[in-house]
Amino acid sequence: MRRTVGLVLALVLMAACTAYGSEPITIGAIGAITGSAAMAGEQGFRGIALAEEDINAAGGILGRPVKIIFEDSKGLPTGGVTAVRKLIFQDKVVGVIGCHQSTVVMAVEPLARQEGVILMAKGSAAVITEAGNPWVVRVREYDTLASFAKIQHAVGQGYTKFAIFHNTDQFGEGGRGNLLEALDKFGLKPVAVEAHNTGDKDFTAQLLNIRRAEPEVLIAWTHGDEHALICRQVKQLLPDVVYYGSMGVSQASSIQMAEGTSEGAYSTSPYSYLNPDPDVQAFVVKYEERFGRKPETFSVLYYDSAMMLAEAIRRAGTIDDRSKVLAELKKIKGWKGVSGIEYSFDEKGEAFNQIFVVKIENQVPVIIDKVTVE
Amino acid sequence: MAELAIVLQQIVAGLALGSIYGLVALGYNFIFNAVGIVNLAQGDFVMLGGYIYGGTLTLLLGLPFLPALILTAVAMAIFGIVSQRIVYYPLRDAHPRMVMLSTIALGIFLKNISLIAWGTYPVSVPGLFGQRGLRIAGVSILYQYIFILVCVIILLAVQQFFFRKTTLGKSMRAVAQDRLAAMLMGIDAYKVIAITFAYSSTLAAIGGVLLAPVFMVSQVLANVGLKGFAACVIGGWGDITGAVIGGLVVGLVEVFSASYISSVYKDAIVFAILIGFLIFRPQGILGRATEESL
Numbered sequence: 001m002r003r004t005v006g007l008v009l010a011l012v013l014m015a016a017c018t019a020y021g022s023e024p025i026t027i028g029a030i031g032a033i034t035g036s037a038a039m040a041g042e043q044g045f046r047g048i049a050l051a052e053e054d055i056n057a058a059g060g061i062l063g064r065p066v067k068i069i070f071e072d073s074k075g076l077p078t079g080g081v082t083a084v085r086k087l088i089f090q091d092k093v094v095g096v097i098g099c100h101q102s103t104v105v106m107a108v109e110p111l112a113r114q115e116g117v118i119l120m121a122k123g124s125a126a127v128i129t130e131a132g133n134p135w136v137v138r139v140r141e142y143d144t145l146a147s148f149a150k151i152q153h154a155v156g157q158g159y160t161k162f163a164i165f166h167n168t169d170q171f172g173e174g175g176r177g178n179l180l181e182a183l184d185k186f187g188l189k190p191v192a193v194e195a196h197n198t199g200d201k202d203f204t205a206q207l208l209n210i211r212r213a214e215p216e217v218l219i220a221w222t223h224g225d226e227h228a229l230i231c232r233q234v235k236q237l238l239p240d241v242v243y244y245g246s247m248g249v250s251q252a253s254s255i256q257m258a259e260g261t262s263e264g265a266y267s268t269s270p271y272s273y274l275n276p277d278p279d280v281q282a283f284v285v286k287y288e289e290r291f292g293r294k295p296e297t298f299s300v301l302y303y304d305s306a307m308m309l310a311e312a313i314r315r316a317g318t319i320d321d322r323s324k325v326l327a328e329l330k331k332i333k334g335w336k337g338v339s340g341i342e343y344s345f346d347e348k349g350e351a352f353n354q355i356f357v358v359k360i361e362n363q364v365p366v367i368i369d370k371v372t373v374e
Numbered sequence: 375m376a377e378l379a380i381v382l383q384q385i386v387a388g389l390a391l392g393s394i395y396g397l398v399a400l401g402y403n404f405i406f407n408a409v410g411i412v413n414l415a416q417g418d419f420v421m422l423g424g425y426i427y428g429g430t431l432t433l434l435l436g437l438p439f440l441p442a443l444i445l446t447a448v449a450m451a452i453f454g455i456v457s458q459r460i461v462y463y464p465l466r467d468a469h470p471r472m473v474m475l476s477t478i479a480l481g482i483f484l485k486n487i488s489l490i491a492w493g494t495y496p497v498s499v500p501g502l503f504g505q506r507g508l509r510i511a512g513v514s515i516l517y518q519y520i521f522i523l524v525c526v527i528i529l530l531a532v533q534q535f536f537f538r539k540t541t542l543g544k545s546m547r548a549v550a551q552d553r554l555a556a557m558l559m560g561i562d563a564y565k566v567i568a569i570t571f572a573y574s575s576t577l578a579a580i581g582g583v584l585l586a587p588v589f590m591v592s593q594v595l596a597n598v599g600l601k602g603f604a605a606c607v608i609g610g611w612g613d614i615t616g617a618v619i620g621g622l623v624v625g626l627v628e629v630f631s632a633s634y635i636s637s638v639y640k641d642a643i644v645f646a647i648l649i650g651f652l653i654f655r656p657q658g659i660l661g662r663a664t665e666e667s668l
Contacts, residue, residue, distance in 0.1 A: 034486070036594050038494035168638050195638050199597060201589040204387035205632030205640070208380045225496045225590065232505055236514045237383065257498040257590055259505050 024067035025060070025319055027309060028087030029302065030098040030108070031122075035075030036199050039224065039253065040100045040298050044122070045070050046291050047299035048097065051306035061313050068306060073099050077107030084108040088115050094319045097305045098122050100140075100298050103170040109133050118326050120305045122298065124247075125174035129348045137329060137349035139305045141247070141270045143171075145355055147178040147221075148185070149268045149371040150244050153357050154217050155186050159242065163192040163215035165206060165230065167222040175221030175246060191215050198223070203230055207237045217242045224248035228257035235261040242266070250358050250365035252294050263363065268355045271297045271339040272365050275356075283338035297339070304337035308351075311335070379512035384629050390519035392625025393526045394585060398602025399609065399617035400529060401577040407537065407612050408546040408570035409462065411470045415481035417599015419575055422484055423450050423582025424591035428499040429492040439502050446579045454575025455568050462567065485593050492591075501587030522584045526618060529577065533614050546570055601628075604648040610658025619659060 029048050031041030052068040060066055069091050071083035080099055087093045088111065095118030099105050102123030109128070112119035112135045121128050121138045124146065129138050154162070164179050166172035176193065183190060192213035194206035207230075210218060218241045220230055227249040234243060243265040248254055250267040273284050273294045283303070287295040295303075312329035313319055332351075333344040343351040357369035398420060405413045413419075426449050431442040461476040503517035537543040548556040549563045557563045581598070582591065589595060601624055609620025624644055632640040651658065 033494070034489055036592075038489065038593075039496070042494045197638060197641070199594045201594075202387065202391055202629075205384065205629050206637045208383055209633060209637075212377075212380060225592065228496075228498070229590070235505060236507060236516065253495050257496060259498065259500060261505055 022064045024065045025062070025313065026091050026093045027066060027068045027306060028084070028091060028093035028096040029068055029070045029306075030073045030080055030083045030087070030096060030104070031070065031100055031298070031302075032075035032079075032104075033070075033072040035079075037075035037101055037223065041073065041075070043296045043298035044098060044100055044302035046287070047295060047302035048306050050287065050290065051303045051310075055306070055310050061310050062317065062319075066310065068097075069093065073101070073104050075101060075104070077103050080104035080108045081111065084111050088117050094118065094313060094322060094325060095120060095309050097302055097309065101169075101171065102128060102174065105136075106131075106170065109136055112136060116322055118309070118322060118329065120309060122301055122305075123171065125170050126178060127170075127174060129350055134349075135326065137326075137345060137351065139301055139308070139343065139351045141268065141352045141355045142350060143175050143178045143221075143246075144181070145352060145371075145373055146246065146268045147175060148182045148373065149355050149357060150219060150266070151179065151182040151186060151188075152371065153266065153268075153369060154219075154242070154244060155188070157242075159216045160188060161214065161216040162188065162190045163194070163210045163213055163218045163241075164190045165194050165196070165203075165210065165218060165220045165222075167226065168195050168197050171223075171246075172221050179219055179221065196222070196226070198226070200226070201229060203233050204237065207233055211238055215241060217244060219244045220249070221246045222248065224251045224254035225257060228254045228259075228262070231258040231262040231265065247297060250360060251296050252364075253296065255360060255363055255365070260363070262360050265360045267358050267360075267365065268371070269297060269358050269365060270341050270352060270355055271300050272356060272358055272367050274364055275340040275367060277340045279336060279338055280340045295338075300337065300339040304339055304343070307337070308332055308335060308343065376512070382511075382513045384633055385626070386513060386515050386519070388626035388629035389622060390516075390522065390625070391628060392605075392622035393519075393523045393618070394581070394598060394621070395601045395605045395624050396618035396621025397522070397526050397529065397577070397581045397584070398598050399605035399621050400526075400533060400614065401574045401581065402602055402606045403612060403614055403617045404533070404574040404577060405570055406550075406606070407614075408550045409473075409567055410550050411462075411473045411477075412603070412606075413477045413574065414474055414599070414603075415457075415461075415477045415484060416574070416578060416602060417596040418481040418484040419450070419454075419578030420581040420585065420598055421591065421593065421596040422453070422488060423575075423579030424586045424595055425488050425492045425497060425582070426450065426579070427583045428497040428586040428591045432499045433497065443580075443583050446583055447576045450575040450579035451572040454571040454573070457575070458568055458571035462571070463564070466564075481596065481599075485596060489593060496590040496592035497586070498590045499586050501583075503587065516588065518584070518587050522588075525580065525584060529580070530614060530618050537614065542566070542569065601644065604644055606658075607648055607651050607656075608658055610660040613658065613660045616658055616660035623659075 031044040033041045055066045073080040097120045100122040102125035105121045105123040113133045119136045122140045124143045166176040192210045245267045315328040316324040330345045335343045354372040356367045358365040427446040431437045507516040545561045605620035605624045609616030631643040
């Protein structure tokens with residue numbers, strides 16, 4: 001018995017030595033683990049932890065193990081800059097995955113350009129890829145795509161009177177601009193535009209101002225927990241309005257927090273855990289076993305980003321020339337992720353050109369349509 | 375008619391928010407009355423109460439409302455005694471400013487520890503009434519808001535009675551006015567102070583329990599502490615009725631400034647008024663002018 005144990009131990013150690021014999025390749029990631037956006041950061045952190053395991057279980061990259069270092073942005077631009085500086089100068093990472101907040105991405109983007117480090121942004125504000133930074137790619141649906149898809153869908157249902165309710169951060173302000181543009185393409189103008197700050201809990205004043213304008217559709221552009229509170233208050237104050245929400249509203253956590261009041265709400269999403277696609281379902285099972293929760297959008301996007309970056313390093317055959325890794329990354333076309341989306345990078349660095357329209361039915365987001373933009 | 379309903383709805387929302395701020399302000403005032411310091415972690419106490427009630431007792435242990443409420447109150451009372459032992463007692467002879475600084479540290483500690491203990495997802499519990507409410511002539515009121523208002527009125531009455539009529543309440547006021555003299559009169563000042571912290575934490579716990587169903591519990595919930603602070607300043611420090619009036623003023627100002635001036639700057643407007651009070655009427659609406667510095 002003791003001999004068997006000893007033998008197994010020796011074999012395990014040998015196996016470990018072959019995989020971990022050399023210095024690990026480091027990949028950085030940032031997200032908010034503390035602060036008001038901590039929910040999204042944690043989803044990303046969990047997704048990327050699974051990616052690290054999967055890459056190493058498959059033998060690492062270029063015969064070397066991979067170490068993914070996740071740093072807390074605290075949900076603040078300053079926190080993001082500190083985190084990325086640490087990742088670049090101390091951990092010598094090939095690339096940084098994140099952040100999920102556009103404000104943080106815009107704060108760290110000059111650092112990526114200056115140091116020549118790949119930044120796989122998860123913020124959805126249009127400005128991220130329009131700043132012309134060659135080191136920035138985006139693996140997330142961007143707001144122009146998402147807002148256009150929503151307006152197109154709503155107009156298709158015959159609605160013409162729209163009200164916009166947005167967060168005042170970069171994400172929300174960008175969303176407002178994109179919605180106005182998308183409405184303009186259909187020759188429409190919103191009947192009301194209202195705003196709120198991150199962390200606000202009571203939206204009565206804004207919702208009543210919106211009620212005065214008598215819209216058919218309310219499009220809210222904000223984060224998951226705020227969507228939940230807004231849905232609750234919309235149910236009280238504007239029970240007849242049709243609710244379209246930015247991605248956050250269709251997240252499982254947000255639906256649960258809304259306590260039934262988000263039923264019937266529409267959103268667009270790069271991901272739904274209900275997607276019957278076997279790749280998506282396999283990831284759902286694995287993630288749920290580990291963390292006791294369904295993976296959410298940032299879980300799959302952080303995971304997919306890490307896998308694509310690993311693939312790009314593999315194809316480049318080196319990590320010393322990061323511009324070669326970047327070039328290989330941008331050559332990735334039709335790469336199927338656990339999100340269910342096929343990523344194809346374009347010259348601007350956008351990985352997305354398609355998105356699902358979802359509706360919350362019986363407390364789950366059901367995919368009802370898919371919009372592809374060429 | 376539609377416009378009237380909207381204005382009424384605004385008033386309802388202002389009063390509902392205001393009673394929440396008033397409730398938090400009562401907790402501030404209780405400690406202020408007894409020890410003469412401002413517990414700047416009061417908002418974090420509310421958050422902690424919400425987490426214990428929502429995160430642990432309701433979601434984890436599945437307790438019904440009343441036992442969960444009572445256990446939260448007991449847990450927070452114990453927490454209050456422990457925290458006064460750590461943040462107040464060692465500094466009892468220092469300037470009150472030192473104690474206030476140590477309560478800020480306690481607040482930061484609580485926010486971070488709750489992140490570790492309860493995670494990053496806001497805790498959402500339906501409470502007694504869920505999202506149900508009344509609808510009268512186009513004005514809708516959540517039952518929870520009515521419940522909060524009733525609780526605040528009851529607590530207000532209890533607190534008034536307590537400070538004016540009971541020996542313990544009188545001892546507390548004596549300790550606040552002059553700890554040394556109170557001790558010479560045979561009052562066990564430190565016991566009284568421990569009880570004060572216990573009760574004020576219990577008030578915060580009730581606040582957390584009442585707020586959890588409408589605002590959910592997250593680290594952001596601690597921000598009600600700031601509004602409660604503004605309510606105290608506007609109502610007058612140490613004045614119990616003033617605290618509730620101050621809370622209602624803050625709630626109404628918030629809703630009406632958001633409706634008619636700017637929804638984005640509503641907090642800025644509230645705090646500008648707070649600064650105005652601090653400069654021009656530091657004793658608040660109901661308070662009496664004193665020479666003492668905070």
